[in-house]
Amino acid sequence: MRLTLLGTGSALPSPTRLQTGAIVERGGDTFLVDCGSGITHRLAQSAIDYREVDTVLLTHTHLDHVADLPTLAKARLLDGHEAFTVVGPQGTSDVCNALFAVDDLTDRLDLSVRELPEGTDPFTIGEVSIKRALTDHSKPGYAYRFDEQVTIAGDTTPTEPVCSLADGSAVLVHECAYPDETVSPGHSTPTALGKLLADVDVDCILLTHLFPETEPYADELANTVSVATDQTSVTLD
Structure with missing residues (x-):
């Protein structure tokens, strides 16, 4: 298995993320x-063929997590690949209806949108079983x-369900949007996240989704965990 982080920024523009x-x-x-x-163009800069990416899982439906869906789907369509699948939480269907209305992509694509049922039951995509926890x-x-x-x-305050899901993982990718002393509803800060992860068995923690005001603290954070950058890649046995 290989993990590649194509984008590690936030809704605010960054020159590097x-x-x-x-x-x-x-x-x-x-x-x-x-x-x-920007994720479609980042794929073109990577060793990953964007034409092979026909399935997208959404952690949630905020714009900075969904904005390039029609860009990727249209690029694949222009290269002769009509099939495209989007899987996500409640609200995914409405977001896809709006995004894929651009350029009449809803009619031109072989589009499959799968909105996961409420709860945390595992689900499958093809032969792959995927566990989940609420954020x-x-x-x-x-x-x-x-x-x-x-x-x-995805975007979340530090929570026990997410930490329990990650326990025993080789890699956890977790947001760290803001530095300490920031009031950040719905997001994580280093100390708050560290307290919950202290007893969690994870080989490698990669922090991502840094807002621009957090980036100057990246070196400080890297003293205890890894701060991911765009194109960070990890290969697992």
Whole structure:
């Protein structure tokens, strides 16, 4: 399995970080988790063929996690790939109806939109089983765990359910939007996150979704955990 973080930024523009997007490659399967602005072009800069990315999982439906969905789908369509699947929490269907109305993509694509049922039951995409936990944000959302190796949390305050989902993972990708002493409803700060993760068994924690005001603290944060940058890649056995 290989994890590649294509975008590690936030809704605010950064000269070095695009909005959210992560690739999970498992055998012959390739999943994109979130598809923020610029992710399609970041794929073109990577070793990952965007034409092979036909399935996107959404952690939630804020714009900085969904904005490039029609861009990616249209790029694939122009290259002769009509099939495109989007899986996500409540609200995914409404967001896709709006986004794919642009350029009449709803009619031109072989589009499959799957809105996950409420709750935290595992689900499958093809032959891949994916576990999930509820996140604590201003939109309904989930953290996802692929096999026993990779857990990806969307935007969230630090929560016990997400930490429990991640326990035993090789890699946890978790947001750290703001520095300490910031009031950040729906987001995480280093100390608050660290307290909950102290007893969680995770080999590697990658912090992502940094707002511009948090970036100057990246070196300080890196003394205890890894701060991801765009194109950070981890290969797992």
